[in-house]
Amino acid sequence: MNRREALEKVTLLLGGTMIGAQAFLSSSFTFPKDSDFLTAAQKVLLNEVGETIFPATDTPGAKEADVAAFMSVIVADCYTPAEQQIFLAGIEKLEKTSHDTYGRSFLKLNPTERETLLTTIDKAHIAYMSARKSGEPVHYFRMFKELTISGYMTSEVGAVKFLEYNPAPGRYDGCTTEKPWH
Template identity: 50%
Template sequence: MNRREAIAAVGWLMGGTILGADLIVACTSKAPKVNGLFDQDQVAYLDEVGETILPTTSTPGAKAAQVGSFMAVMVQDCYKKEDQQVFLKGLQQLEEASKKKLNKGFLKATPQERTALLTQLDAEQKEHQKNKKEEEPNHYFRMMKELTLLGYFTSEVGATKALRYLPVPGRYDGCMPYKKGDRAWAI
C-alpha cells in the first residue's frame, strides 16, 4: 500500500464515521433542526401564523415569502436570550390559547378561526404594551406580528408583488401624484 492509498483509506474511514454519526442523529430526532433554536415543524407553524396575519389575496401571502424561516433566523441571531425564551414559550402559549378557545390546535383550525384567535391575541398584546414596564419583555404575539411584517415586506415576493419596486430608482420626486388604491413603493 502506498501513501495515496493509505490517505484514501483513512479518508473513507473518517468520512464514514462522520456521515454515520450525522445519519444516526438525523434519524433519532423527530424534526430536523433548522438552527439552534427551531426545528422544521416550528418553522412550518410560524409560516401558518404568518399566513394568517398576511394571507394570500391578489398578492402572495406570508407563506410564499417564507416568513417562518425568516423569523427563525432573526430570533436566533438578533434577539436577546430573554426575548428568545419569550418567543419560544409564545409558540406553546399560542397553541394552548387555540386549544382553549377553539378546542383544537392552531394548525387544525379553519382560516376564520385562526384569524379570530390572532385578532384576540393582538388586542391582548396591545393592552400588554400599554401597561408594561420598560424592562419587561414584549408580548410574544407582538414579536411574531412584527417579524411577519418585516420578513414579508423585505422579501422579494413582498417587495415586488405587494409593493411597487424599482431596482434602479430614477430621480427623486417629492410631489408624485397618488391615486387611491396605488401600492406603496419598496425601497
C-alpha cells in the same frame, strides 16, 4: 385605508431598523437561507400565523415569503436569550390558547377561527403593552407581528410583488453634455 396600505406605510416609516445598515450598503451581504433555531413543525405553525396576519390576495402572502425562515434567523442571531425564550414560549402559548378555545391545534383551525384567535391574542397584547412598565419584556405576539411584517417586506416576494420594487427607476443617460450653470 386597508390593512395592506397600513402595513406598507408602517414598513416605510420603520425603514430598515431591524435590518442592519450592512444589508443595505454592502453588496456582499446576504441573509442565511435558514436557521436551525426553530423546528420544522414550529416553522410550519409560524408560516400559518404569518399567513393569517398577512394573507395572500392579489399578491402572495407571508407563507409564500417563508417568513418563518426569516424569524428563525433573526430570533437566533439578534434576540437576547431572554427574548428567545419569550418567543419560544409564545409558540407554546399560542397552541395552548388554540386548544383551550377550539379544542385543537392552530394548524387545524379554519381561516375564520385563526383570525378570531389571533385578534383575541392581539387585543391581549395591546392591553399588556399599554400597561407594561419600563424594562418588562414585550409580548410574544408583538414579536410575531413585527417579524412577519419585516420578513415579508424584505423578502423577494414582498419587495417585488407587493411593494413593486423597481431596481432602476427612470432612465439613465450616461453621456450628456453639461451646460454652464449661472
